[in-house]
Amino acid sequence: MQQDIPWHLENFIGGSFIGPLSGNFIDNFNPATGEVSGKIPDSNEQDVAVAVKAAQKAFTTWSVTPLEKRFEILNRIAELIDDNKELFALAESNDNGKPLWLSRKVDIPRASANFRFFATGIMHFAAESHQMEDSAINYTLRQPIGVVGCISPWNLPLYLFTWKIAPALAAGNCVIAKPSEVTPLTAFLLGRVVKEAGLPDGVLNILHGTGPVTGEAIIQHPAIKAISFTGSTRAGARIASVAAPVFKKLSLELGGKNPNIIFADCDWEKMMNTTVQSSFANQGQICLCGSRILVEASIYDKFKTEFVERVKALKVGDPMDEKSKQGAIVSKVHFEKVMGCIEKAKEEGGTILVGGQAVQPEGRCANGWFIQPTVIEGVGPDTVTNQEEIFGPVVTIQKFNTEEEALQLANATQYGLAATIWTSNLTRAHRVGARVESGIIWINCWLLRDLRTPFGGVKNSGVGREGGWEALRFFTEAKNICVQL
Numbered sequence: 001m002q003q004d005i006p007w008h009l010e011n012f013i014g015g016s017f018i019g020p021l022s023g024n025f026i027d028n029f030n031p032a033t034g035e036v037s038g039k040i041p042d043s044n045e046q047d048v049a050v051a052v053k054a055a056q057k058a059f060t061t062w063s064v065t066p067l068e069k070r071f072e073i074l075n076r077i078a079e080l081i082d083d084n085k086e087l088f089a090l091a092e093s094n095d096n097g098k099p100l101w102l103s104r105k106v107d108i109p110r111a112s113a114n115f116r117f118f119a120t121g122i123m124h125f126a127a128e129s130h131q132m133e134d135s136a137i138n139y140t141l142r143q144p145i146g147v148v149g150c151i152s153p154w155n156l157p158l159y160l161f162t163w164k165i166a167p168a169l170a171a172g173n174c175v176i177a178k179p180s181e182v183t184p185l186t187a188f189l190l191g192r193v194v195k196e197a198g199l200p201d202g203v204l205n206i207l208h209g210t211g212p213v214t215g216e217a218i219i220q221h222p223a224i225k226a227i228s229f230t231g232s233t234r235a236g237a238r239i240a241s242v243a244a245p246v247f248k249k250l251s252l253e254l255g256g257k258n259p260n261i262i263f264a265d266c267d268w269e270k271m272m273n274t275t276v277q278s279s280f281a282n283q284g285q286i287c288l289c290g291s292r293i294l295v296e297a298s299i300y301d302k303f304k305t306e307f308v309e310r311v312k313a314l315k316v317g318d319p320m321d322e323k324s325k326q327g328a329i330v331s332k333v334h335f336e337k338v339m340g341c342i343e344k345a346k347e348e349g350g351t352i353l354v355g356g357q358a359v360q361p362e363g364r365c366a367n368g369w370f371i372q373p374t375v376i377e378g379v380g381p382d383t384v385t386n387q388e389e390i391f392g393p394v395v396t397i398q399k400f401n402t403e404e405e406a407l408q409l410a411n412a413t414q415y416g417l418a419a420t421i422w423t424s425n426l427t428r429a430h431r432v433g434a435r436v437e438s439g440i441i442w443i444n445c446w447l448l449r450d451l452r453t454p455f456g457g458v459k460n461s462g463v464g465r466e467g468g469w470e471a472l473r474f475f476t477e478a479k480n481i482c483v484q485l
């Protein structure tokens, strides 16, 4: 595969790289330098229509391609991502601003793992059968849906793009996929990889462009029968309003305002190390980050002192520098949003214990969008700061006295994606875990991922589950066949 990071991106439609029909492109930026780093297609509904035609044509053969063949191709895609890991990692860091070591260690390996996981997963996927004593037998077919749409965000670009595409393809669907316009590079490179891996033309189509134009064209296209989306709750609500009345299948993985509940009897060192990570990994731009830290009163002061010290020590800087623990914020728009949230917290009476400022590293990153990791104290549970997703390197700390109070605080938002509980009392851990309103609970750990488990949120954090059989069920239609004996 070519080892260059491309400047001029094209759509990948019907197995070919082609420009947008309008001829219009939009600027792509490197957030670490603030400079334009390339051009991406500003695709519209005509481009989507061409892609859907290619996908419909490909579906006639891909949907009946033997599982072993699908396995072989998806596994080959995984191998090729691994073979080109350095190129993918560099592209991801340039596009997103995350440290290169993080792309190498997490993002790119997880992208190939997604393909490998669903390549093997489809070989083991089985449907149910139900016997009615000796009078009839029902068996359920799990058939591919047809053409499906996969729309992903900018925070874990290739990681989340492939988390949707891999199960969709494994299940026999053809895909119209759109990465975030903010981080298009690795999705473009994926087009080259799938071509080389021998995925038939039209099975995966990758279109670039904005949410309001390209994204809208995908969700509104009548031939696209299911949409899998990860991103903001606002965009998720919009997608549901378009898709639900025409009965498209929907999987929505949305925002979070996740509680990190710390009891006094926790394993201190493990909790501290992990809490720094769960607060600020990827500049806090992971929907699973613990943005509201709830600490038992008896250890609150000790926690505050040590946590602030550790956060102060996190080096913010050039993503290419191995020593940088924090890279750039993904875009100028998002940088301004996060800085605005910090200002809002101050207006709401919050005290900035550490951080709170933009950072201007020396050298090539002097004009990039960097923010110090920020810890805020003194904002109540009902404030905007503790209610709205910030999605940046900003956490709040709040004190609780009893388990009941911890639960009240934990559940006091519109979101319900993930929660972390720190305690060495397993009985309490189970009890609290069962009562936190959240799709995912981590006890004495964070982001420990088993790809077989159901992944998703409750309340305004989304609808449906990804991962394992859940994903393969989502990307198939169940058809029950009843045979009277």
Ligand SMILES: NC(=O)C1=CN([C@@H]2O[C@H](COP(=O)(O)OP(=O)(O)OC[C@H]3O[C@@H](n4cnc5c(N)ncnc54)[C@H](O)[C@@H]3O)[C@@H](O)[C@H]2O)C=CC1
Pocket: 151, 152, 153, 154, 155, 178, 179, 180, 181, 209, 210, 211, 212, 214, 215, 216, 219, 230, 231, 232, 233, 235, 236, 238, 239, 253, 254, 255, 256, 286, 287, 334, 337, 389, 390, 391
């Ligand atoms: N995983 C998560 O929880 C994420 C949450 N966010 C939150 O969303 C806020 C805004 O970030 P954005 O980049 O604007 O996220 P977004 O939700 O607008 O964008 C995510 C993806 O959806 C697409 N999209 C947007 N509107 C669409 C529409 N009407 N139809 C179809 N596709 C559409 C975008 O082009 C992108 O590919 C962030 O500040 C953060 O709070 C953002 C990204 C990921």
Ligand SMILES: O=C(O)/C=C/C=C(\O)C(=O)O
Pocket: 153, 155, 156, 160, 163, 230, 231, 253, 285, 286, 287, 288, 449, 455
């Ligand atoms: O699947 C995972 O391990 C992580 C998923 C993270 C998101 O969906 C997100 O940050 O939006």
